[in-house]
Amino acid sequence: MALRACGLIIYRRLQAGSPSKVGDNIEYLLLQTSYGTHHWTPPKGHVDPGEDDLQTALRETQEEAGLDSNQFTLIEGFKKELQYIVRSKPKTVIYWLAEMNDCNTEIKLSDEHQAFRWLKLEEACKCAEYKEMQAAFRAVHQFLCSKA
Numbered sequence: 001m002a003l004r005a006c007g008l009i010i011y012r013r014l015q016a017g018s019p020s021k022v023g024d025n026i027e028y029l030l031l032q033t034s035y036g037t038h039h040w041t042p043p044k045g046h047v048d049p050g051e052d053d054l055q056t057a058l059r060e061t062q063e064e065a066g067l068d069s070n071q072f073t074l075i076e077g078f079k080k081e082l083q084y085i086v087r088s089k090p091k092t093v094i095y096w097l098a099e100m101n102d103c104n105t106e107i108k109l110s111d112e113h114q115a116f117r118w119l120k121l122e123e124a125c126k127c128a129e130y131k132e133m134q135a136a137f138r139a140v141h142q143f144l145c146s147k148a
């Protein structure tokens with residue numbers, strides 16, 4: 001059976017100064033795994049039995065980044081599905097989009113991650129490394145800039 005995981009692409013808008021370009025004040029949250037190749041992804045994880053996809057995304061965000069749903073706002077109109085192969089099996093990852101209500105909110109990692117970063121689009125794409133995740137970040141950024 002295909003693997004399935006869900007998560008949130010979380011961003012914050014920096015308030016200081018006025019950005020030279022639309023979207024330049026946006027930073028995305030990435031977490032680095034403490035296992036395997038120490039890759040970076042937004043908070044996400046496997047769907048537990050009886051859970052719906054959005055519940056999984058919210059639970060994983062709480063567990064992996066220490067963020068409760070009252071600390072961010074889900075952004076309507078964006079949902080992105082990624083597909084890639086993990087250990088010879090297809091994996092689907094569904095991301096929703098959320099904006100931090102306060103850009104200074106503390107991130108609290110679990111044992112599954114060893115570091116976090118808030119990164120602008122190009123840095124986030126470099127850090128995320130995989131083309132599927134890079135395409136998701138670019139799609140989010142375009143979506144946010146088109147609403148600005």
Ligand SMILES: Nc1nc2c(ncn2[C@@H]2O[C@H](COP(=O)(O)OP(=O)(O)OP(=O)(O)OP(=O)(O)OC[C@H]3O[C@@H](n4cnc5c(=O)[nH]c(N)nc54)[C@H](O)[C@@H]3O)[C@@H](O)[C@H]2O)c(=O)[nH]1
Pocket residue numbers: 005033035036037039041044045046082084085086091112130131132133
């Ligand atoms: N000790 C150990 N333990 C592990 C390991 N592995 C897992 N655990 C355990 O599992 C639990 C995590 O459970 P959840 O939190 O519920 O789920 P997820 O978050 O879904 O879990 P993953 O981290 O497995 O998921 P992915 O991010 O999808 O990485 C899987 C592979 O795909 C690559 N990859 C990532 N993104 C992309 C992409 O966009 N495109 C492409 N092409 N490839 C991509 C990536 O480089 C990697 O090689 C942990 O607690 C551990 O106990 C491991 O290697 N060693």
